[in-house]
Amino acid sequence: xxxxxxxxxxxxxxxxxxxxxxxxLIVLIPVIWIVMSSFHKGTGLTGSSLIPSVLxxxxxxxxxxxxxxxxxxxxxxxxxxxxxxxxxVLILVTxxxxxxxxxxxxxxxxxxxxxxxxxPSFLSMTAIYTLFITFGLNKTPLSLVLVYSAGAIPxxxxxxxxxxxxxxxxxxxAAYIDGSSKINTFFKIIIPMSKPIIVYCAVAQFMAPxxxxxxPNLLFTGTSTKTIAVGLYAMITGNENxxxxxxxxxxxxxxxxxxxxxxLFQKYLVEGISAGANKG
Amino acid sequence: xxxxxxxxxxxxxxxxxxxFLIGKQKMKGFLFFCMELIFxxxxxxxxxxxxxxxxxxxHFRIGIYGGFFTRGxxxxxxxxxxxxxxxxxxxxxxxxxxxxxxxxxxLFVLLYIWNLRDAYQTGKDIDSxxxxxxxxxxxxxxxxxxFPYIVLTPVIILVAFMVLMPILFSFLTAFTNYNxxxxxxxxxxxxxxxxxxxxxxxxxxWSGTFFSVLIWTVIWSxxxxxxxxxxxxxxxxxxxxxHVKVKSLYRSIMILPWAIPQxxxxxxxxxxLNGQFGPLGQFLIDIGVTNKRxxxxxxxxxxxxxVVLVNLWMGxxxxxxMIQGIxxxxxxxxxxxxxxxxxxxxxxFQKITLPLxxxxxxxxxxxxxxxxxxxxxxxxxxxxxxxxxxxxxxxGDTDILISWIYKLTLNNQIYDMAAVMCIILFILVGGVxxxxxxxxxxxxxx
Numbered sequence: 001x002x003x004x005x006x007x008x009x010x011x012x013x014x015x016x017x018x019x020x021x022x023x024x025l026i027v028l029i030p031v032i033w034i035v036m037s038s039f040h041k042g043t044g045l046t047g048s049s050l051i052p053s054v055l056x057x058x059x060x061x062x063x064x065x066x067x068x069x070x071x072x073x074x075x076x077x078x079x080x081x082x083x084x085x086x087x088x089v090l091i092l093v094t095x096x097x098x099x100x101x102x103x104x105x106x107x108x109x110x111x112x113x114x115x116x117x118x119x120p121s122f123l124s125m126t127a128i129y130t131l132f133i134t135f136g137l138n139k140t141p142l143s144l145v146l147v148y149s150a151g152a153i154p155x156x157x158x159x160x161x162x163x164x165x166x167x168x169x170x171x172x173x174a175a176y177i178d179g180s181s182k183i184n185t186f187f188k189i190i191i192p193m194s195k196p197i198i199v200y201c202a203v204a205q206f207m208a209p210x211x212x213x214x215x216p217n218l219l220f221t222g223t224s225t226k227t228i229a230v231g232l233y234a235m236i237t238g239n240e241n242x243x244x245x246x247x248x249x250x251x252x253x254x255x256x257x258x259x260x261x262x263x264l265f266q267k268y269l270v271e272g273i274s275a276g277a278n279k280g
Numbered sequence: 281x282x283x284x285x286x287x288x289x290x291x292x293x294x295x296x297x298x299x300f301l302i303g304k305q306k307m308k309g310f311l312f313f314c315m316e317l318i319f320x321x322x323x324x325x326x327x328x329x330x331x332x333x334x335x336x337x338x339h340f341r342i343g344i345y346g347g348f349f350t351r352g353x354x355x356x357x358x359x360x361x362x363x364x365x366x367x368x369x370x371x372x373x374x375x376x377x378x379x380x381x382x383x384x385x386x387l388f389v390l391l392y393i394w395n396l397r398d399a400y401q402t403g404k405d406i407d408s409x410x411x412x413x414x415x416x417x418x419x420x421x422x423x424x425x426x427f428p429y430i431v432l433t434p435v436i437i438l439v440a441f442m443v444l445m446p447i448l449f450s451f452l453t454a455f456t457n458y459n460x461x462x463x464x465x466x467x468x469x470x471x472x473x474x475x476x477x478x479x480x481x482x483x484x485x486w487s488g489t490f491f492s493v494l495i496w497t498v499i500w501s502x503x504x505x506x507x508x509x510x511x512x513x514x515x516x517x518x519x520x521x522x523h524v525k526v527k528s529l530y531r532s533i534m535i536l537p538w539a540i541p542q543x544x545x546x547x548x549x550x551x552x553l554n555g556q557f558g559p560l561g562q563f564l565i566d567i568g569v570t571n572k573r574x575x576x577x578x579x580x581x582x583x584x585x586x587v588v589l590v591n592l593w594m595g596x597x598x599x600x601x602m603i604q605g606i607x608x609x610x611x612x613x614x615x616x617x618x619x620x621x622x623x624x625x626x627x628x629f630q631k632i633t634l635p636l637x638x639x640x641x642x643x644x645x646x647x648x649x650x651x652x653x654x655x656x657x658x659x660x661x662x663x664x665x666x667x668x669x670x671x672x673x674x675x676g677d678t679d680i681l682i683s684w685i686y687k688l689t690l691n692n693q694i695y696d697m698a699a700v701m702c703i704i705l706f707i708l709v710g711g712v713x714x715x716x717x718x719x720x721x722x723x724x725x726x
Contacts, residue, residue, distance in 0.1 A: 012523060016523050019518060024534060027536055027593070028536070030549060031536060094435050097431050098428075111717065116443055117443060119706045120705050122685055123453060126446075126695070128446050130376045131441065149438070151442070211542060232547070236547060251547070258539070258541055259540055263535065
């Protein structure tokens with residue numbers, strides 16, 4: 001590119017590439033810094049530099065020996081898997097009914113759900129907490145899954161409904177003519193036809209609980225029920241950043257698999273988001 | 281008397297009675313009657329009404345001896361009348377139980393109305409057509425007609441208890457004095473009507489903080505949305521340029537902030553920008569840009585700029601990817617035509633690209649705005665709302681409404697004022713979203 005720098009075309013190419021390189025650097029530096037910090041000798045934030053002189057895996061060892069990282073990880077993982085499953089089932093069935101059957105209260109019900117889900121939830125947590133205590137559900141992953149999946153319904157039902165509206169209804173009708181029942185049609189036609197959007201919902205709902213801090217912090221008290229987000233946050237607040245490198249190790253360990261998952265399913269996530277844009 | 285009136289009147293007192301006696305629909309009438317029985321049993325067997333009627337209870341109190349519904353209603357209206365941690369009433373618990381009992385009661389009221397309408401309809405059919413429909417036919421018809429309702433029942437119950445009930449609770453809290461001076465179970469909470477709303481607008485420290493925080497919330501959400509949107513668009517357009525050779529490499533790098541869990545990014549930035557030990561401050565000193573550490577997160581103005589910039593770092597990739605998708609779908613012949621007409625790059629962008637992108641992303645932009653308005657994480661994990669502003673009521677300079685509410689509830693136990701704020705926030709965000717959905721294509725299609 002350098003040899004074409006003289007003419008205006010070359011200048012333009014140079015500027016564009018320069019901008020992209022600078023932006024890439026700005027994006028990369030914090031990422032590289034946290035990865036390097038996780039291998040940094042020493043425990044605190046002081047002295048951490050972009051490229052440390054000595055690299056060590058001490059922080060990772062400490063993470064597993066001195067904290068309950070594995071327990072947090074197990075808690076978060078079970079919540080995420082359960083949530084992905086429960087949410088997808090609820091969302092898909094609801095979207096199917098809303099998309100294919102016309103019944104009284106459908107439109108207003110959808111709208112009410114959507115608007116209600118925008119109510120700020122901090123205070124509501126007190127009520128949910130009381131509810132869970134009454135039913136003995138607090139401290140079980142199921143309680144969080146119930147809250148997450150109920151919360152996921154409004155927006156995702158709109159999204160999936162929009163997708164299902166695009167699946168030709170003549171397929172259903174053909175099945176009905178052949179004597180298929182409603183449920184059977186759902187399993188044999190709707191589910192196979194909506195695989196992309198199912199993947200989107202499953203991935204999104206698997207991701208959602210990983211970094212949620214507020215809910216588990218409020219609903220779960222005690223060390224054995226902590227999730228990753230709560231554990232990591234506690235690690236760097238209130239103790240003068242003296243566990244910073246351990247936090248860095250924990251952050252890297254959790255961010256790497258999630259980032260890879262995200263990149264793998266990128267196509268579906270973009271599709272899902274654009275579907276949301278078009279369908280509102 | 282016409283059968284429809286008789287049938288209706290009997291069903292007013294005995295559910296399904298009209299259907300059973302007049303309409304000769306034994307099964308349907310019996311099912312309705314069962315509903316009434318269930319309703320009455322819940323009330324009678326969850327309370328001590330039978331003991332009371334037998335004269336075994338001398339000092340009768342609804343709060344102790346009432347049934348599920350009466351006790352619930354009593355609790356909701358009085359919020360308890362006996363203070364004390366051990367034997368007293370627990371006001372918020374009573375309120376939640378009250379809300380639940382009202383929700384169950386509403387369900388039975390619906391059943392009752394259905395029963396009345398059905399009794400009338402059954403009688404009318406006999407009056408006008410002389411037809412006696414059998415219960416079997418009716419049930420078969422109803423079951424196939426109400427298939428959607430039956431399938432959706434579990435979802436409706438889940439949403440009712442997990443979404444609606446908590447919202448009702450928060451909503452009602454705004455009309456009580458539930459705060460650190462009135463904390464159950466030690467003391468009782470009382471209804472105070474609109475006092476908290478008056479307080480918010482009349483007491484200077486509250487109204488001053490509220491309006492300052494509200495203004496910053498609006499500025500924040502506008503800046504957060506539009507910086508990410510336009511920078512994302514800018515990157516997408518640049519990446520689309522034919523001068524770029526390694527598109528996929530740039531793209532994979534720039535997508536990282538979107539893929540890394542937001543909370544981790546925010547906590548990383550919190551440390552990176554730490555005013556005392558943060559490496560960025562050190563770096564700026566080392567290269568001689570400044571000679572003292574920059575208070576990225578502790579100076580009111582700089583902190584505000586910082587949260588917007590960090591949000592830009594995290595938020596632009598999503599828009600970049602999305603707009604790239606839209607750009608690749610734009611008909612190439614549009615650009616060719618523009619080129620023939622001699623349009624410059626900027627002109628083509630303004631006249632062709634921008635309107636098309638706007639059109640495709642409009643609703644999402646509004647959703648993003650609403651999301652940033654409620655963007656708790658972006659503020660709290662980076663600055664915790666700080667730096668603390670002594671002129672504010674328990675808020676910091678970068679606090680937006682939602683993080684202020686969080687502090688009011690979790691750190692300061694001022695639930696009543698927080699609830700007032702929740703309602704206001706809900707009206708703002710819900711209103712904008714409602715307008716957005718109303719005019720989006722999805723809603724018109726329903």
